[in-house]
Amino acid sequence: MNAIPVRRRSTLTCALTLAALAVLVPANPAQAAVGCEVTYTSSSWSTGFVGNAQIRNLGDTWTAPTVQLTFTGNQQITSGWGYELSQSGTQVTARSMTWSRPIATGETLAFGFGGSYTGINLPPTDWRVNGVPCVLTGQPPAVIAEPTSLSVPEGHGVSFSIRLSHPPAQATSLRMTTRGTGIWASPPVLLTFNSTNWSTPQSFSVYSAQDQDTVDDVVVFTLAYPGYVSDTVTVTQVDDD
Known part of the structure; x- marks a missing residue:
């Protein structure tokens, strides 16, 4: 040594x-290589919000990918679309539907959700696809x-x-x-x-x-x-x- x-x-x-x-x-x-880049947008009002995620595949083709993200406040998801969503505390998991097609290199997957919150609606952090951390759009x-x-x-x-x-x-x-x-x-x-x-x-x-x-x-x-x-x-x- x-x-x-x-x-x-x-x-x-x-x-x-x-x-x-x-x-x-x-x-x-x-x-197979795994890499991802997240673009997240949201709109908020008094105690509610809508969030939309687009995740670009930077690696090999994804088949039935699982996406994870973490809220930084008390956000609670009340509805979702595009992927099957579940929440445990601040952790959210999005699983592809049985009919979802594979996501090839350079393509994006997309899903959204509506929810409630109090205080400040900060964007989610610690985005991951199949357990691998993603980068946010614009990050070097x-x-x-x-x-x-x-x-x-x-x-x-x-x-x-x-x-x-x-x-x-x-x-x-x-x-x-x-x-x-x-x-x-x-x-x-x-x-x-x-x-x-x-x-x-x-x-x-x-x-x-x-x-x-x-x-x-x-x-x-x-x-x-x-x-x-x-x-x-x-x-x-x-x-x-």
């Missing part, structure tokens, strides 16, 4: 390709890491996943910088995204090495890809001394 030392009470930023960092690349054939391409905050016991390992929000124009390797404290390590594997695997989450593993201090060390990984908005992951070591 390659060690990634980060000195205490100082910031060390190292540009590293993933040739020097670890990613677990799936051994099985790549699954971005690196997506999940989760973005982790804790790991000293002397143990932890993993997070990395994907892109949009397909790249050409295959390019991800770059990473680190800053923080502690000693972290992972085996070397190159991570490259292309037009086929760009939306398939790939796992990155980090090991927190034992040290002699009594401090919970923290390291921040910045994940960069040319032409894309970077993402960060914060890993906190739970000290055992």
Whole structure:
């Protein structure tokens, strides 16, 4: 494994390709790419509203897709059309009808709903198709890491996943910088995204090495890809001394 030392009470930023960092690349054939872009519009009055969603397929064909979204207030859906809607708390799930046709690359699916609310009717967040996060219309391409905050016991390992929000124009390797404290390590594997695997989450593993201090060390990984908005992951070591 390659060690990634980060000195205490100082910031060390190292540009590293993933040739020097670890990613677990799936051994099985790549699954169909999934990617989506959401356009959401709504109109509101006193205590009611109507919302309409159009979701463009950025990946391979969807067959019977499931869409999920999250309300940020107390919105309650009272009617819907286009897809079969259900709600549990702030979470809404939209499932395609039995007669719904497949959605090919570049095509859009659409559905709408009416509902009630009090206060402010903010737009939904955390849109997903088949569990994969979508981007909103107008947002630039971005690196997506999940989760973005982790804790790991000293002397143990932890993993997070990395994907892109949009397909790249050409295959390019991800770059990473680190800053923080502690000693972290992972085996070397190159991570490259292309037009086929760009939306398939790939796992990155980090090991927190034992040290002699009594401090919970923290390291921040910045994940960069040319032409894309970077993402960060914060890993906190739970000290055992």
